[in-house]
Structures are given as C-alpha cells and as structure tokens.
Amino acid sequence: ARLFQLIEGEKFYRTEGLTIRQLAETMEVKEYKLRQAINGRLGFRNFNDFLNSYRIGEACKLLTDQAKVDFTVLEIAYQTGYNSLAPFNKAFREITGMTPTEYRQRNRP
Numbered sequence: 001a002r003l004f005q006l007i008e009g010e011k012f013y014r015t016e017g018l019t020i021r022q023l024a025e026t027m028e029v030k031e032y033k034l035r036q037a038i039n040g041r042l043g044f045r046n047f048n049d050f051l052n053s054y055r056i057g058e059a060c061k062l063l064t065d066q067a068k069v070d071f072t073v074l075e076i077a078y079q080t081g082y083n084s085l086a087p088f089n090k091a092f093r094e095i096t097g098m099t100p101t102e103y104r105q106r107n108r109p
Helices: 002-009 020-027 031-041 047-064 073-079 085-096 100-106
Strands: none
Touching: 002 020, 002 031, 020 031, 031 047, 047 073, 047 085, 047 100, 073 085, 073 100, 085 100
C-alpha cells in the first residue's frame, strides 16, 4: 500500500534518477524486500520496467492532452523523470511500439 501511495499518489516516479535503493529508503524497507514485491508480486522484470510503466503511462497522457499540445517531447520526458531524450524514447518505443512523436500524431483528439 505504501508503494502505491508513493508511486501513484505522490508521483514519486517523476524523481529524476530514482533508484530502487532510494525508493526503499523512502519507504523504510529493505531493498531486497521491495525488489521481491516489484518483481514477484507485481510481475515486473525489474525495477526499471516498473518505473518506466508509470513514466510512459503519464507521458502518453501528456502527449495527447490538448492543454499540453505546445510541450515538446523533451519537456514531457523531463516532466516524467527522464534526464535525457534517448532513454525516454527507448522506453517509450518498448512499451508502446512507436516513438513519442508518432504516438502524439496518431492519438490527437
């Protein structure tokens, strides 16, 4: 419950350079216990997959938000916790099967 409160409620995934160690320390749990929860109980391959699922999910919303139409892809990457475009684009393509620009073009309201 604390994990979801931090990640979903407080949008902790936006923290640039977030590591599983930082998240575990914030939650005051052992890192291996958090890793077990993310990998075993939640079914993610690793912490980065878990983190990227939230970050890219928010990026998809921002890319199709009419109020954010003037935001560049780089601005959206920064807002969702990435510190550069390359890892953002890579994660975005892995999850959605297209680039952020393609996604925005195909999903305009």
